[in-house]
Amino acid sequence: MTRPFAFGDPERARALADAILLLAPAQRVKIVHVCGTHEVTIAQHGLRRLLPERVEILEGPGCPVCVTPTRDIDLAVRLAEAGAILCTFGDMTRVPGTRRTLEDARSTGADVRTVLSASEAVAISRKTDRDVVFFAVGFETTAPMTAAILLDRPPPNLSVLVSHKLIPPAMAALLGLPGAEVSGYIAPGHVSTVIGTRPYEALSSEHRMPVVVGGFEPLDVLYAIALVLRQIRDRSPRVENAYPRAVTEEGNRRAQAMMAEVFEVSDVAWRGIGTIPASGLALRERFGAFDARRRFPAEGVEGEETIPGCRCSEVLTARAVPADCPLFATRCTPLTPVGPCMVGGEGACSIWFRYGGRPRL
Numbered sequence: 083m084t085r086p087f088a089f090g091d092p093e094r095a096r097a098l099a100d101a102i103l104l105l106a107p108a109q110r111v112k113i114v115h116v117c118g119t120h121e122v123t124i125a126q127h128g129l130r131r132l133l134p135e136r137v138e139i140l141e142g143p144g145c146p147v148c149v150t151p152t153r154d155i156d157l158a159v160r161l162a163e164a165g166a167i168l169c170t171f172g173d174m175t176r177v178p179g180t181r182r183t184l185e186d187a188r189s190t191g192a193d194v195r196t197v198l199s200a201s202e203a204v205a206i207s208r209k210t211d212r213d214v215v216f217f218a219v220g221f222e223t224t225a226p227m228t229a230a231i232l233l234d235r236p237p238p239n240l241s242v243l244v245s246h247k248l249i250p251p252a253m254a255a256l257l258g259l260p261g262a263e264v265s266g267y268i269a270p271g272h273v274s275t276v277i278g279t280r281p282y283e284a285l286s287s288e289h290r291m292p293v294v295v296g297g298f299e300p301l302d303v304l305y306a307i308a309l310v311l312r313q314i315r316d317r318s319p320r321v322e323n324a325y326p327r328a329v330t331e332e333g334n335r336r337a338q339a340m341m342a343e344v345f346e347v348s349d350v351a352w353r354g355i356g357t358i359p360a361s362g363l364a365l366r367e368r369f370g371a372f373d374a375r376r377r378f379p380a381e382g383v384e385g386e387e388t389i390p391g392c393r394c395s396e397v398l399t400a401r402a403v404p405a406d407c408p409l410f411a412t413r414c415t416p417l418t419p420v421g422p423c424m425v426g427g428e429g430a431c432s433i434w435f436r437y438g439g440r441p442r443l
């Protein structure tokens with residue numbers, strides 16, 4: 083009788099670890115994933131300890147709240163303080179802006195509400211005459227939900243502060259940064275369910291970069307690592323799909339069509355990285371009436387990126403791991419976060435703290 087496939091099967095994990103050992107080149111390689119959920123799987127299951135030391139796995143800019151620029155947070159704080167009902171996802175309320183977080187604003191009387199979905203913000207706006215602003219953050223995974231509410235005749239008192247970002251341009255931008263030294267990418271499974279595998283083709287062929295789309299179970303991640311190493315060994319960089327049970331070449335065409343109808347691609351700032359061309363979304367003219375950036379003036383909101391002592395910009399660009407930061411687990415903890423990477427459930431520093439936080443976590 084065939085045994086059912088078990089994602090946590092230790093025998094399969096051991097076999098993959100053996101394969102990784104055989105495939106790993108003699109020199110150091112740095113594999114970068116772009117997803118907090120991948121980092122959780124790696125840290126929670128101690129996968130780095132199964133790898134030879136010369137195979138490094140780092141998280142890149144895969145935490146959506148971590149890469150949200152301070153200017154957008156400062157604008158959200160200003161709108162909340164000016165009397166709007168500000169709705170956003172839970173982690174976003176604790177990320178530091180230049181001077182305040184949205185939680186700080188709430189503690190002094192602003193109406194900041196945590197929502198689990200964009201449609202909750204719509205429900206709130208239907209029950210009030212006040213301005214309701216949905217602070218829309220996240221990658222290609224959450225952008226279709228924002229598009230969906232705008233295509234469904236939202237109430238006129240709702241507006242959206244769009245801070246959505248696109249993953250493939252950020253992966254490409256990382257390759258141009260001094261010290262990033264990426265040997266191969268594990269592309270995020272959930273983003274890829276929406277965009278498919280095609281958007282990684284240009285990145286892979288132009289930079290001769292291995293890109294493997296990976297799932298989130300421990301065996302998925304080990305398998306993706308093995309495939310990246312095999313591409314490096316064979317000098318055959320390409321896009322491979324190691325998550326075919328959820329990801330196709332085309333992706334979710336309906337979600338893509340909704341995004342294309344509502345948004346246009348624009349140059350946007352990423353916290354810790356800077357402006358990346360064509361890496362974000364802005365509302366199309368047709369939806370201008372719902373655009374919080376057009377509806378409310380943002381003069382004087384500049385956003386100061388630098389936090390003294392915080393190395394988030396290096397963590398977010400795979401040039402450091404959380405344990406390299408002298409503030410990690412000392413001054414900076416999830417209860418006293420100094421930088422954005424210690425706030426969100428997908429931030430590398432927060433994940434490392436949660437699961438023990440040592441260099442070979």
Ligand code: SF4
Pocket residue numbers: 391392393394397404407408409410411414415419420421422423424431
């Ligand atoms: S440990 Fe804290 S201060 Fe250091 S990089 Fe991470 S978030 Fe920034």
